[in-house]
Amino acid sequence: MIEEPPLLTIRKDFPRPTAAQVDAFRGVPTGFVCDAMDGTGALSLSIRPIGDGRDIDCTACGPAICADNGPADLLATLAALHHVQEGDILVAGADAHQGCAAAGDRVMGMLRNRGGAGFVTDGPMRDYAGIVSVGVPAWCTGLTPASPFAKGPGTVGRSVLIGGREVRSGDMIVADRDGVVVVPFERIDEVIDRLARVRELEEALDADVEKGFCEPLDFAEMIADKRAVFVD
Incomplete structure (x- = not known):
């Protein structure tokens, strides 16, 4: 026989990225962050x-504070509001329930x-007009x-399963109009280090395209080693 769980279980202290780590992601496109993690990290589209x-x-970056609600519930989200710190991103799981809103303008x-x-x-x-008036970015x-x-x-x-990924409180969230990316806490410095190379490659390709570059594949080499063939 299962015992009744407490209505709320709260972990108040969890590791958080430093202000400098958060700043390193500010203004960085989500695509760059995914590239720095070898194409991983994005939540479901x-x-x-x-x-x-x-x-x-809708652009934001900051530490996740997770609220794991059941379907059609928001008690954990309301409780999380008591523990949100400046710059946090509230990640509210609803078991992907689509039958009602996970939050509205008052929560925002x-x-x-x-x-x-x-x-x-x-x-x-829900309450789209009110959410727009509040102005907090939401996904x-x-x-x-x-x-x-x-x-x-x-x-x-604690953590929450959302968008096909586990998000833990203290993970870095980077989000923009392309979507939401999660950087696990223990990988934050690694990803920051790799972002410089990603940006360098992106800027170099942008410059080439501006100059007229339009042939990204070396077809001569692919034909020579038979990775590509022409047919009638």
């Missing part, structure tokens, strides 16, 4: 900028008041007018 970024500048307003830098969820949101699966409950159980400050 179902999690996208609210309103496709039409009315809010309280997140703004706590100094939160953004909100990420695997459910839809979700869409919009719905239906409201969630606040019954629990849930956890705060």
